[in-house]
Amino acid sequence: xxxxxxxxxxxxxxxxxxxxxxxxxxxxxxxxxxxxxxxxxxxxxxxxxxxxxxxxxxxxxxxxxxxxxxxxxxxxxxxxxxxxxxxxxxxxxxxxxxxxxxxxxxxxxxxxxxxxxxxxxxxxxxxxxxxxxxxxxxxxxxxxxxxxxxxxxxxxxxxxxxxxxxxxxxxxxxxxxxxxxxxxxxxxxxxxxxxxxxxxxxxxxxxxxxxxxxxxxxxxxxxxxxxxxxxxxxxxxxxxxxxxxxxxxxxxxxxxxxxxxxxxxxxxxxxxxxxx
Amino acid sequence: xxxxxxxxxxxxxxxxxxxxxxxxxxxxxxxxxxxxxxxxxxxxxxxxxxxxxxxxxxxxxxxxxxxxxxxxxxxxxxxxxxxxxxxxxxxxxxxxxxxxxxxxxxxxxxxxxxxxxxxxxxxxxxxxxxxxxxxxxxxxxxxxxxxxxxxxxxxxxxxxxxxxxxxxxxxxxxxxxxxxxxxxxxxxxxxxxxxxxxxxxxxxxxxxxxxxxxxxxxxxxxxxxxxxxxxxxxxxxxxxxxxxxxxxxxxxxxxxxxxxxxxxxxxxxxxxxxxxxxxxxxxxxxxxxxxxxxxxx
Numbered sequence: 001x002x003x004x005x006x007x008x009x010x011x012x013x014x015x016x017x018x019x020x021x022x023x024x025x026x027x028x029x030x031x032x033x034x035x036x037x038x039x040x041x042x043x044x045x046x047x048x049x050x051x052x053x054x055x056x057x058x059x060x061x062x063x064x065x066x067x068x069x070x071x072x073x074x075x076x077x078x079x080x081x082x083x084x085x086x087x088x089x090x091x092x093x094x095x096x097x098x099x100x101x102x103x104x105x106x107x108x109x110x111x112x113x114x115x116x117x118x119x120x121x122x123x124x125x126x127x128x129x130x131x132x133x134x135x136x137x138x139x140x141x142x143x144x145x146x147x148x149x150x151x152x153x154x155x156x157x158x159x160x161x162x163x164x165x166x167x168x169x170x171x172x173x174x175x176x177x178x179x180x181x182x183x184x185x186x187x188x189x190x191x192x193x194x195x196x197x198x199x200x201x202x203x204x205x206x207x208x209x210x211x212x213x214x215x216x217x218x219x220x221x222x223x224x225x226x227x228x229x230x231x232x233x234x235x236x237x238x239x240x241x242x243x244x245x246x247x248x249x250x251x252x253x254x255x256x257x258x259x260x261x262x263x264x265x266x267x268x269x270x271x272x273x274x275x276x
Numbered sequence: 277x278x279x280x281x282x283x284x285x286x287x288x289x290x291x292x293x294x295x296x297x298x299x300x301x302x303x304x305x306x307x308x309x310x311x312x313x314x315x316x317x318x319x320x321x322x323x324x325x326x327x328x329x330x331x332x333x334x335x336x337x338x339x340x341x342x343x344x345x346x347x348x349x350x351x352x353x354x355x356x357x358x359x360x361x362x363x364x365x366x367x368x369x370x371x372x373x374x375x376x377x378x379x380x381x382x383x384x385x386x387x388x389x390x391x392x393x394x395x396x397x398x399x400x401x402x403x404x405x406x407x408x409x410x411x412x413x414x415x416x417x418x419x420x421x422x423x424x425x426x427x428x429x430x431x432x433x434x435x436x437x438x439x440x441x442x443x444x445x446x447x448x449x450x451x452x453x454x455x456x457x458x459x460x461x462x463x464x465x466x467x468x469x470x471x472x473x474x475x476x477x478x479x480x481x482x483x484x485x486x487x488x489x490x491x492x493x494x495x496x497x498x499x500x501x502x503x504x505x506x507x508x509x510x511x512x513x514x515x516x517x518x519x520x521x522x523x524x525x526x527x528x529x530x531x532x533x534x535x536x537x538x539x540x541x542x543x544x545x546x547x548x549x550x551x552x553x554x555x556x557x558x559x560x561x562x563x564x565x566x567x568x569x570x571x572x573x
Contacts, residue, residue, distance in 0.1 A: 110298065
């Protein structure tokens, strides 16, 4: 038995690996396939593994209704990530280079900010934005999302800047180029991989954020796809095929980001030690 | 004015935008939340220039609300259940996929996709998988003869907590696995080579070499897991909204319901501050003992 096990070890490992693989692929597969089933087939028993007559028309309908939501998602994700990159790069650089007794306290503030729950900020920000007349305005959601992506970016990029030797910047200064110019043209390109990591994770988080747009954007025309999906479940509770089609459409941009930047995502998670 | 201090002035200018942002969107809202928790902030008063102060009244009503002990218990069960399973399974997978065999990298990459999908999507898909009458899970269990009738994963108050934990574990495994894989790759290989020469069994190797060496990583993963599970909102909100009959109302959900369903923002703020106190303890412990930033204050 033991020798048999040893002999077939690779085979056994591969079989277990395939089961694990199925546990992660099956729910995603089921989402996509369910999205293409007809309203009757979705409730068929036994369930069909592959749609017998895929209802592309219905999927297309759902896709069309999802487009305004996706547009909002892209606007929110793009601007939140832009804010995150600018503040993360400048803040992370300053924090890496600044040598005062305050530096570590500022770092501690960013570390704590990164871990605080959004539920803690949603109530006060709601009142603050209400008083500032910023509800039903993308600005409120973008700022609220950046309140957890910026601390992540500052901490991650600080680590990247710390690893850079300072003589390059000093050489540039002696050359007579301005400090900010040398930061922009000499220092920043050196941390390009980290900038990609920060952008990728920030895009994933801001695209997937739910609680802030749910609370601040009551105007349906402005709601992102996550809130759209949530509304859709309420409205279409008996039409799981349409709900799954909407979920598939919402997940698609995330899957594309994942396929393009999986290496960076893995690095971002392990380097920063961050989850969401 | 030395070179150093002129340098510092530039670095401070660079940091200023991020610090102003942090003050405005993190520190100020937290302070504002404390103030709000001492005020009567409801639909009736919210538009007033100054909402009336009620002292600790909101805390009194939150603490005396029968839902407070319920939500604390739900938070504990949800956090403990999620952490236990996602850690054990995540660790098993990390060890397993650490071995060299065909497909191991491919499988690891696929699992990480579970983390990339937003919690709201994961929650929606699992709601469908766990659907009582038409869900795939109940169908498979029935076909295998394990159950006769469909389980009300999300509709039975006695079982709903298990349903949401399953979904959250699925979402949490990739992260646990990834961090633990990182810890495993940092282990020294010579210890294992020596153990091989001594003829140590794989089980002994795990308990006497891997576990002790992995202690810092394990501590960090458990601590981070606790912090991130305590604050789960999206997944629960889309799957059950805290129901049925408050079976899955954790502290974050209850706070949100107080603020946005009952529009009692003062009580919602008070409830979230209780969560804040719990989380800050874990956060400071994590930063003190496990943070890679090498904090030693």
